[in-house]
Amino acid sequence: MSYVEFDEFKDMANPQLELGMKFSSFKTFKLACRNWGIQNRRQIRFTTNDMKRCICKCQRFKSSNCEFRIFASHVGKDDSTVQIKSINLTHSCTKVNKNYHVTSDWLAEKYIEQFRVDPNWSVSGIIQRVKDDLKFEISRMKAWRAKKKAMEMMNGDEKSQYLKLHSYALELLKTNPGTTVKMTQHLGVFQGIYICLAPLKNAFNSGCRPLISLDGCWLKGQYKGHYFNCR
Ligand SMILES: [Zn+2]
Known part of the structure; x- marks a missing residue:
């Protein structure tokens, strides 16, 4: 039986997790679980997390007896591919309004193109956009940090592009x-x-x-x- 391979470039924004799904690493699997939690307004956490297996549960698995659970481990002894071996995506708890996986780094990366188009995007505008898109409330400090990090990422990009100008000029002369x-x-x-x-x-x-x-x-x-x- 063939199983779906998770494409971290295409599928990460809105992961659709299922039994047997394969991941290139535990890091990718965990990121996909976090993003699944953000998209579905659930706070998930990793209760077991070592080099051999990873168990993802609902933050409220004790207080609400929530049975949401994803178990992943290597496909086999000689294959380091990570695979979902059992999965229950049903939550018996209620949705959350805050998620600690929505960090300023995560926000900076998600909205980098918006920051590029509008470098003056206001803090209150960012807060409202996160509320509209994800239904999460974030603090002014988190929005401000996200903006600061996005600016640093973009300015870093710009600097590296200017550093390539000389090579670009030589390449143009060589090829044209x-x-x-x-x-x-x-x-x-x-x-x-x-x-x-x-x-x-x-x-x-x-x-x-x-x-x-x-x-x-x-x-x-x-x-x-x-x-x-x-x-
Ligand atoms: Zn739950």
């Missing part, structure tokens, strides 16, 4: 002979880059009217600046 790339700097600090790709240059010279119009925009993010392109 005839291309013009000029980079300017002042005291070792990047000031700007001009790129004219060879196919566009050739097409313009061979058939276009001698008219150039420019379009531009402000660059948001950590380093600001302007971006112009020829139309």
